[in-house]
Amino acid sequence: MIPRHIHYLCLLEKLINRMSSVAYRNFFSMGTRIDIILPDCDDESADSISLLLQNELNRIEEKISIYIPESEFSKINKSAFSEPVTTDSEILNLLKELIVLSGKTMGYFNFTLGTFLRSLKENPALADDKEKLLEMVSSTGVHFIDLNSDVSTVSFSSEHVFIDSGGFGKGFALDRIKNVMNRSVFPSFFISFGESSVLACGSHPYGDSWKTGIRNIFKEEEYIFSFNMRDEFLSVSGITPQNLKKYGTGHIIDPLTGEPVTRFLHSAVTGKEGVTTEVLSTALIVSPDKTRDTIMEGFPECSAVVYEYNNNNFIPEIVYSKKPLNDERSNR
Amino acid sequence: MNGAIDRKDFIKTFSILAGASMVAGSMPWLKSVSAQETGKVVRLGIIGTGSRGMYLHLFLKDIPNLDICCICDNYEPNLQKAQSAVGPQAKPYADYRVMLEKEKPDAVVIATPLHQHAHITIDALKAGIHVFCEKSMAKTYEDCNEMVKTHLETGKIFYIGHQRIFNIKYQQAYKMISEGKIGPVTQIRAFWHRNNDWRRDVPSPDLERKINWRMYHEYSCGLMTELASHHIQVANQIYNQHPEYVWGSGSINYWKDGREVYDNVNLVYKYPNDSHLVYDSLISNKHYGLEVQVQGPKGTMELESGKMWEEFPPPAPGILQLINHIEHKVFDVIPIGGASWVPETALNMKGQYIIDRVLEDDGTKMQMEAFVADVRNNRVDSEITRQGYYSTIATLMGFEAIMKNEIVYWPKDLVM
Numbered sequence: 001m002i003p004r005h006i007h008y009l010c011l012l013e014k015l016i017n018r019m020s021s022v023a024y025r026n027f028f029s030m031g032t033r034i035d036i037i038l039p040d041c042d043d044e045s046a047d048s049i050s051l052l053l054q055n056e057l058n059r060i061e062e063k064i065s066i067y068i069p070e071s072e073f074s075k076i077n078k079s080a081f082s083e084p085v086t087t088d089s090e091i092l093n094l095l096k097e098l099i100v101l102s103g104k105t106m107g108y109f110n111f112t113l114g115t116f117l118r119s120l121k122e123n124p125a126l127a128d129d130k131e132k133l134l135e136m137v138s139s140t141g142v143h144f145i146d147l148n149s150d151v152s153t154v155s156f157s158s159e160h161v162f163i164d165s166g167g168f169g170k171g172f173a174l175d176r177i178k179n180v181m182n183r184s185v186f187p188s189f190f191i192s193f194g195e196s197s198v199l200a201c202g203s204h205p206y207g208d209s210w211k212t213g214i215r216n217i218f219k220e221e222e223y224i225f226s227f228n229m230r231d232e233f234l235s236v237s238g239i240t241p242q243n244l245k246k247y248g249t250g251h252i253i254d255p256l257t258g259e260p261v262t263r264f265l266h267s268a269v270t271g272k273e274g275v276t277t278e279v280l281s282t283a284l285i286v287s288p289d290k291t292r293d294t295i296m297e298g299f300p301e302c303s304a305v306v307y308e309y310n311n312n313n314f315i316p317e318i319v320y321s322k323k324p325l326n327d328e329r330s331n332r
Numbered sequence: 333m334n335g336a337i338d339r340k341d342f343i344k345t346f347s348i349l350a351g352a353s354m355v356a357g358s359m360p361w362l363k364s365v366s367a368q369e370t371g372k373v374v375r376l377g378i379i380g381t382g383s384r385g386m387y388l389h390l391f392l393k394d395i396p397n398l399d400i401c402c403i404c405d406n407y408e409p410n411l412q413k414a415q416s417a418v419g420p421q422a423k424p425y426a427d428y429r430v431m432l433e434k435e436k437p438d439a440v441v442i443a444t445p446l447h448q449h450a451h452i453t454i455d456a457l458k459a460g461i462h463v464f465c466e467k468s469m470a471k472t473y474e475d476c477n478e479m480v481k482t483h484l485e486t487g488k489i490f491y492i493g494h495q496r497i498f499n500i501k502y503q504q505a506y507k508m509i510s511e512g513k514i515g516p517v518t519q520i521r522a523f524w525h526r527n528n529d530w531r532r533d534v535p536s537p538d539l540e541r542k543i544n545w546r547m548y549h550e551y552s553c554g555l556m557t558e559l560a561s562h563h564i565q566v567a568n569q570i571y572n573q574h575p576e577y578v579w580g581s582g583s584i585n586y587w588k589d590g591r592e593v594y595d596n597v598n599l600v601y602k603y604p605n606d607s608h609l610v611y612d613s614l615i616s617n618k619h620y621g622l623e624v625q626v627q628g629p630k631g632t633m634e635l636e637s638g639k640m641w642e643e644f645p646p647p648a649p650g651i652l653q654l655i656n657h658i659e660h661k662v663f664d665v666i667p668i669g670g671a672s673w674v675p676e677t678a679l680n681m682k683g684q685y686i687i688d689r690v691l692e693d694d695g696t697k698m699q700m701e702a703f704v705a706d707v708r709n710n711r712v713d714s715e716i717t718r719q720g721y722y723s724t725i726a727t728l729m730g731f732e733a734i735m736k737n738e739i740v741y742w743p744k745d746l747v748m
Contacts, residue, residue, distance in 0.1 A: 035651040207663030
């Protein structure tokens with residue numbers, strides 16, 4: 001027979017454990033695994049919010065995926081050079097935002113390179129012909145996109161313009177996820193989109209923020225940087241020797257020259273908007289060292305780190321860092 | 333998805349399945365598929381030359397050393413059509429008994445209305461003729477018992493047309509299930525939905541019952557015997573047992589056109605392993621089509637579309653670390669970083685193909701070839717008879733449960 005006071009203690013512990021329970025849900029969407037951490041959340045609520053997020057991501061994918069023939073972007077890519085294509089306000093506003101971001105990153109974010117990237121993939125030898133590369137990228141860019149808000153249409157004035165959502169899709173999705181979560185009752189949550197984009201709101205149940213760290217890919221026990229995130233997005237990009245092996249040299253392109261970036265540069269950007277942080281994380285890798293300060297002046301709410309590897313190690317000198325970072329540069 | 337499977341590939345894959353130790357015992361008929369063809373000519377008759385009989389003929393006509401020597405139908409227009417399709421060498425008959433007596437074929441294919449299956453099968457088996465009979469086996473328990481009893485007594489081959497038994501996608505799925513890919517199967521959900529009146533054109537009103545026999549209880553058990561028996565056979569094979577009991581309900585809620593059989597049926601079959609088959613069929617909506625969903629703690633398989641999903645996407649190490657931290661009340665850094673969005677990985681959420689090849693045969697072609705090969709080699713496989721027998725018994729139980737509105741238990745007086 002269990003003594004009554006011990007019985008009550010057990011019940012109390014169960015109650016405390018229940019209250020501090022963490023709900024975890026994950027699913028695939030947009031070709032990526034989504035992981036959702038909801039502290040102090042019961043199972044039914046977690047199922048419910050997870051379903052809302054899945055539905056929202058499916059809706060977005062059906063609009064921006066270039067691999068779905070009926071998507072808005074596929075429709076635009078197919079016909080916008082021949083005639084103005086009518087689209088909805090969500091896509092029109094997204095395109096407006098992307099055009100602004102392309103300007104603010106001095107053209108180092110170019111989401112119109114789809115045709116160029118495909119050519120490079122089909123014919124890797126092109127990478128050696130610098131003149132041809134320059135010629136090809138010159139026929140892309142946001143200045144070839146015409147948006148008419150009055151009639152909600154998109155036109156291209158270059159046949160080589162092809163919108164590729166790969167450089168901003170996850171950020172856009174996380175922005176929409178944040179909208180859904182803001183309408184929910186959860187003050188704190190941590191959502192990872194394929195581990196390269198994160199939305200962290202509120203705080204860890206035993207801390208005042210969410211701590212995320214960027215690991216040295218050659219030395220997994222070592223963190224290069226860590227961030228204390230609160231109501232922020234984080235986006236990381238990078239080129240590793242493994243990337244080059246897997247995707248060839250065309251994984252990340254300098255949109256001003258058309259040449260593949262071959263330095264093993266990595267970036268981590270935090271900010272208040274998903275699209276912005278994702279765009280910046282790529283732009284900071286392809287932009288020359290001397291231009292990063294100028295680019296970041298346009299994004300006062302963002303922090304950024306750019307670092308580099310050689311063939312088999314992390315190079316300790318940080319390539320670029322913008323304060324204030326909520327970083328601790330721990331374990332270095 | 334890769335290219336189509338040709339016959340050589342098909343037989344090779346079936347042979348591998350047949351050789352797999354976990355599979356071979358429960359699916360002995362796989363050996364028939366890869367059986368060597370000999371030069372012996374098989375003489376075969378087709379009884380029932382309506383749409384299904386002629387569909388089966390499309391597969392029979394290409395089998396080497398098969399002589400379709402006679403055809404039979406008591407509906408003259410169908411017999412005439414069959415004659416021109418099969419060719420002048422096939423002697424036409426209106427009465428199957430005369431055909432069996434005069435032609436003495438090695439085997440017959442029976443594709444008549446359900447209520448005629450039993451006496452034709454029994455007469456053929458007793459005449460020493462091997463039988464392939466379309467599903468379901470028969471309209472009553474007693475008829476099924478009598479047919480199987482005759483099969484056992486005569487030692488003649490007796491196939492029931494459940495083509496999924498010979499569908500390579502299904503067989504691969506059974507193998508994967510037996511290997512534990514989705515864990516123990518805890519539930520099967522199956523459905524077959526169409527949106528049409530299920531009627532055939534009738535040239536004159538006096539032929540209504542003859543042509544639309546599926547609408548009337550005298551000849552048919554409706555959606556149960558015409559559609560459900562396929563998926564019930566699949567469930568029996570997956571659970572590797574027959575159901576203990578079934579309860580269900582049905583009605584005519586849309587096609588109120590004088591038919592007797594229900595236009596929607598809903599059933600729950602309970603199996604001895606404490607798992608269930610949840611089945612429904614209707615003919616007033618086709619949005620969901622047909623599917624067999626096999627569920628286990630580690631994954632899901634959809635057998636008609638041929639796909640499977642892992643129950644949980646592979647865990648992200650950083651995320652697991654975070655959960656672990658929270659559970660242990662630790663506030664610390666977790667690692668972030670991974671690949672960019674590469675759409676090629678979309679396959680993960682859309683499921684994996686059970687067989688990543690184009691399948692051009694739903695099993696019917698292979699089934700007809702296996703039957704003819706068994707006839708040629710005089711290879712009697714009672715396991716395939718059992719599959720048809722048990723699926724029909726379970727089908728009839730479902731029909732009875734719906735009609736009587738009560739739980740119906742597996743009969744105790746079966747002959748096999």
